[in-house]
Amino acid sequence: MTPVVAQAERLEVAYRQHLVWSDANFRIERGEFVAVIGPNGAGKTTLFRLLLGLIHPTAGHVEVFGAPPRRGNPKIGYVPQTHLVDRDTNVEAVQLVRLGFSGHRWLPNVTPAMFRAERDATEEALRSVGATELAKKSLGAMSGGELQRIFLAEALAGHPELLLLDEPLANLDLRRAGELVELVHGLVESRNVATLLVAHDINPLIRHLDKVIYIANGRVATGLPHEVLTTESLTELYGVPVEVLHDSRGNLVIVGGEDSHADAVA
């Protein structure tokens, strides 16, 4: 079996006749941890919607697991940025994870084997994100970090081979963002699941990444972090002078893009 999870050639996508980005080329293999970085509104979520088969490209070629993207591909686990869960959602977390395993089915469980499979998958998913003790906790009473772990478990319950995580670090403080990145990195290693993580700031991720997909200014740059995140490559991408500065601990600051990252490091 080919290890290629997803690949794109000269991919172009438009939304309501407005070009989002074009000429995207990338190749994601099994067990790779990939960050999708770029300013707000650059089209990071659009890339996910494309891979999920929710929208179609206007030009170019894209494949997921060797076939055109299709809606409802069970090999993909997806954690969107926005959720319907709020403080009034007094539903225990384990129920949502359970639905991640079997929520797409029409009929209720009938045989004991069905109940067992569901319970095992749910317990395993919760354990793998270290949220076993949160199983009975109400979704509405959870902190942002706890919720992200539950959403991750919900996606993992379906045993995906490709994980799409949309801004899981948004609204987490630096320490919790770091914890979540460690957790995701551990999952990528232990499950050999290819993971695309949309983020605004590269720094919490940079030590673990295999690849970076940088989207800005209607263009997409792909490659190893040290190839993409350079003054030259980002200047070319943005089309205006951009400088990448490094601090003593390996953090970097991108100055001069439409959306300076300097604030994100603070």
Next chain:
Amino acid sequence: MTNITWTWWSWNLIGDLRGMLQYEFVRNAFEAGTIIAVLAGIVSYLVVLRRSSFASHALGHIGFSGAAGAVLFAVNPFYGLLVATTVSGSGIALLGQKASHRDVEIGTILAFSLALGLLFLAFYNGYATEAYSILFGEIVGISNAEVTLTLESSIPILIVLGLVYRQLLFASLDEEVADAKGMHTLLLGWIFMMALAVAISIAVTIIGVLLIFALTVTPAAIAIRLAKRPLYAVILAVLIALFATWAGIFIGFYEVEPTSFFIVTIVFAIYVVVRSIPLMVRLKNWTAATVRRAPIPERARPAAPSVDSVPPALRTEGPSAASVEADAS
């Protein structure tokens, strides 16, 4: 009902009930009330989960014009209700789940349809009594045929709900993921709206369009505070609706006041009690907390997330996750 106030309920409730059930209209009321409470209880959980309570309220009012129109053309008001609620319910469902939050649009249509209902009733001579029973319910006037109609319209909906329950639950809790999984969230939303439309149409016969909230929203609003498992919450909502309906009919048999008043009052009383539980707990903890707060140094305090660490979707006025149980009204 007003002509049987000579009796008074005794301590022997079973005996009272037995005597009461000798009247056909009471039997009919209990039968219809039971069917309605079961369906309304189940649907109400989804209403609360999907935050469609205003849509539910609106469907009842839009149903009023349908019922009034039916009365004008000498058709059973139930059919008028069913047509009006299913048509408008389909409209709301097609706009998607987020549409149920469009209070302004729904409210505008609601007001217009109430005005239409008023016009229909103005054309009709039997104005007062018909309008009154549609607005406030008339459970003692339920005929055998109407009980059958209630049952016949509920059973298909209950079967469909049973089959799609899990998908509906998933789509209500996490629509975007459900959508990405290839589920037909729009169709599921429509099925939910149809279930709501039927529940409202049959519930109007018992408590009327103005009081519909008490059976299609409040039972689950109570249950969701007490049960974190959807199945338990649904069962609890059904039990609350059943209890209120049965007790309301029972008391209504002896009292001159309308039965729907008692049903709504019982639901309301349970709601008030359940809502005040976290308030009591908070009051109790408050005294303990003021004592405990001082000695804990800044760094050792348990991880109460700051407002910024909570996703925007979760942010309410309350600054910390700890105050969740204590509600936002």
